[in-house]
Amino acid sequence: xxxxxxxxxxxxxxxxxxxxxxxxxxxxxxxxxxxxxxxxxxxxxxxxxxxxxxxxxxxxxxxxxxxxxxxxxxxxxxxxxxxxxxxxxxxxxxxxxxxxxxxxxxxxxxxx
Amino acid sequence: xxxxxxxxxxxxxxxxxxxxxxxxxxxxxxxxxxxxxxxxxxxxxxxxxxxxxxxxxxxxxxxxxxxxxxxxxxxxxxxxxxxxxxxxxxxxxxxxxxxxxxxxxxxxxx
Numbered sequence: 001x002x003x004x005x006x007x008x009x010x011x012x013x014x015x016x017x018x019x020x021x022x023x024x025x026x027x028x029x030x031x032x033x034x035x036x037x038x039x040x041x042x043x044x045x046x047x048x049x050x051x052x053x054x055x056x057x058x059x060x061x062x063x064x065x066x067x068x069x070x071x072x073x074x075x076x077x078x079x080x081x082x083x084x085x086x087x088x089x090x091x092x093x094x095x096x097x098x099x100x101x102x103x104x105x106x107x108x109x110x111x112x
Numbered sequence: 113x114x115x116x117x118x119x120x121x122x123x124x125x126x127x128x129x130x131x132x133x134x135x136x137x138x139x140x141x142x143x144x145x146x147x148x149x150x151x152x153x154x155x156x157x158x159x160x161x162x163x164x165x166x167x168x169x170x171x172x173x174x175x176x177x178x179x180x181x182x183x184x185x186x187x188x189x190x191x192x193x194x195x196x197x198x199x200x201x202x203x204x205x206x207x208x209x210x211x212x213x214x215x216x217x218x219x220x221x222x
Binding site: 031033035040041042043044045050056058090092099100101102103104105 | 118121143145147153154155156157160200202204208209210211212213214215
């Protein structure tokens with residue numbers, strides 16, 4: 001949805017570099033999520049946040065960190081990128097009382 | 113954590129044939145959502161099922177939730193090339209987040 005914006009859309013980086021993926025939303029949702037998608041493995045949850053002061057690890061948080069700067073902004077950082085973090089990354093939001101999720105267009109990350 | 117198995121992983125059909133994907137859980141689900149991801153796109157919400165035995169339709173798509181609320185299916189009648197993509201189910205956990213199935217990728221041969 002255009003209401004959930006991810007930047008950059010594509011990124012190529014080198015092993016060991018620190019990078020940040022950004023997500024902003026205009027849906028007014030409190031809940032935000034970061035997922036990773038690899039071929040054949042569906043969507044795996046990295047981190048999620050239910051409000052500005054709330055950060056929770058998902059199933060694959062190792063090697064990642066997040067920051068919830070505001071209700072509308074949730075960024076994902078790779079402190080020291082490694083090649084097996086090459087993947088498609090999605091940010092998503094959901095509204096109160098529902099798990100229905102609205103996804104951004106995704107960031108395709110390649111770590112060389 | 114909550115696990116959901118989705119089958120098949122891939123399905124290749126001739127245009128006009130039907131298609132079905134299934135999601136199965138070992139535990140009772142509170143609800144289930146279905147999403148579609150077009151090639152090169154992002155997942156887009158299709159529908160949510162909440163009630164035992166619920167059946168919902170969207171044009172050629174029929175969604176069912178099992179009586180025991182442990183399984184669900186998405187059936188497409190007379191597939192078209194516009195149906196290509198990956199279909200995901202997602203189930204809600206008590207922690208307020210979702211677990212996604214691995215998806216079924218549908219290809220349609222014209």
